[in-house]
Amino acid sequence: MRAQRLLNSPWFAITAPAAAGLGCVAFIVRGLKDYDWSLFLGLPFVVSFLAAFCHSFRREVKLHAAFRMAALSMLLVGAAVLVAAIDGLICLLMALPLALGIGAIGALAGWQTGRVKKAAGPKLPLLVVGLLPLLATLEHATKPPPALRMVMTRVVIDAPPSRVWPAVIAFPQITEPPGGIFRLGIAYPVEARIEGAGVGAMRHCVFSTGSFVEPITAWEAPSRLAFAVTAQPEPMREFSIYKHIDAPHLHGFMVSERGQFRLVEAQGRTVLEGTTWYRHDLAPGWYWGPITDTIIHHIHARVLTNIRRTVEAR
Numbered sequence: 001m002r003a004q005r006l007l008n009s010p011w012f013a014i015t016a017p018a019a020a021g022l023g024c025v026a027f028i029v030r031g032l033k034d035y036d037w038s039l040f041l042g043l044p045f046v047v048s049f050l051a052a053f054c055h056s057f058r059r060e061v062k063l064h065a066a067f068r069m070a071a072l073s074m075l076l077v078g079a080a081v082l083v084a085a086i087d088g089l090i091c092l093l094m095a096l097p098l099a100l101g102i103g104a105i106g107a108l109a110g111w112q113t114g115r116v117k118k119a120a121g122p123k124l125p126l127l128v129v130g131l132l133p134l135l136a137t138l139e140h141a142t143k144p145p146p147a148l149r150m151v152m153t154r155v156v157i158d159a160p161p162s163r164v165w166p167a168v169i170a171f172p173q174i175t176e177p178p179g180g181i182f183r184l185g186i187a188y189p190v191e192a193r194i195e196g197a198g199v200g201a202m203r204h205c206v207f208s209t210g211s212f213v214e215p216i217t218a219w220e221a222p223s224r225l226a227f228a229v230t231a232q233p234e235p236m237r238e239f240s241i242y243k244h245i246d247a248p249h250l251h252g253f254m255v256s257e258r259g260q261f262r263l264v265e266a267q268g269r270t271v272l273e274g275t276t277w278y279r280h281d282l283a284p285g286w287y288w289g290p291i292t293d294t295i296i297h298h299i300h301a302r303v304l305t306n307i308r309r310t311v312e313a314r
C-alpha cells in the first residue's frame with residue numbers, strides 16, 4: 001500500500017519521470033552526442049508512460065488526468081534541460097510537436113497498463129527507464145552515415161545572365177533586417193566575398209555566426225558557379241537563460257558539402273537557381289528533414305532576393 005500511495009502521488013507522478021528523463025537526455029546528448037530516435041521518440045514515450053502509469057497505478061482515473069500528468073512531466077523535463085544548459089529553447093520548440101504526439105501514445109499505454117488491478121509494481125518503471133539508455137547505446141553503435149540531401153530554390157531576375165553573374169560570385173551586403181525564422185536565432189547570410197577568379201578561387205559567404213569557406217570547383221561564366229564547402233560556422237544561436245550554450249547539435253549535425261548557382265536565360269531574363277547539398281544527422285529524418293530543408297530554402301531566398309534587387313536596381 002505504501003508503494004501504491006507513493007506512485008499515485010501527483011508530485012511523484014510528475015517529478016520522478018521527469019528526473020529520469022533528464023538523466024536520459026544528459027546521457028544521450030552529452031554522453032553519446034546523439035540526436036536520434038531514442039531521444040525524440042523514445043524519451044517522450046518513456047516519460048509520458050511513467051507519469052501516466054504512476055498516476056493510474058492500480059486505480060481508476062480518467063484518461064485526460066493521465067494525459068495531464070504526462071504533459072506536465074514532459075514540460076518539467078524541458079525546463080530542466082534549459083536550466084542544466086543541455087540545450088536551448090529553439091531546439092526544444094522544434095521538437096515539441098513530435099514529443100507531444102509520441103507522449104500522447106506513451107500516456108495512453110501507461111494509463112492502460114497502470115490501471116489494471118494486478119499491474120506490475122515499481123519494478124516496471126525501473127525496467128522501462130533502464131531500457132532507454134541501452135537502446136540509445138545500441139542505436140549509437142549501429143546507426144548508418146547520414147544521407148545526402150539537396151535543396152534548390154529559384155528566382156526570376158529581369159536582366160540577362162551577363163548582368164547577374166557579377167552579383168552571384170560576390171553579392172553585396174544584405175541590408176534588409178533578418179525576419180521570420182532568422183529572428184529565432186537561425187544563422188542568416190550577410191554578404192559574399194571572393195578572392196581570385198576561376199576554378200580554385202576562394203569564396204567566403206559571411207553569415208551572422210561566421211563564414212563559409214567555399215573553394216570554387218566550376219566557373220562557367222555566366223551560366224554556372226559551383227563550389228565545395230570546407231568550413232562552416234554554427235547553424236544557429238540557441239536561446240537560453242545563459243549567455244551562450246554549446247549544444248552538441250551546433251557542431252557537425254547539419255553539414256553543407258557543396259553548392260552551386262545556375263543561371264538560365266529566358267527571353268532576356270534570368271532564372272537563377274541556388275542549390276545546396278548537405279547532410280543532417282538528426283532522426284527521425286521524416287520529421288527533421290523537412291525542417292532543415294525549409295531553413296535552407298529561407299537562406300537561399302534571402303541571398304537570391306538580394307541578388308535580384310541589386311541587379312534590377314542597376
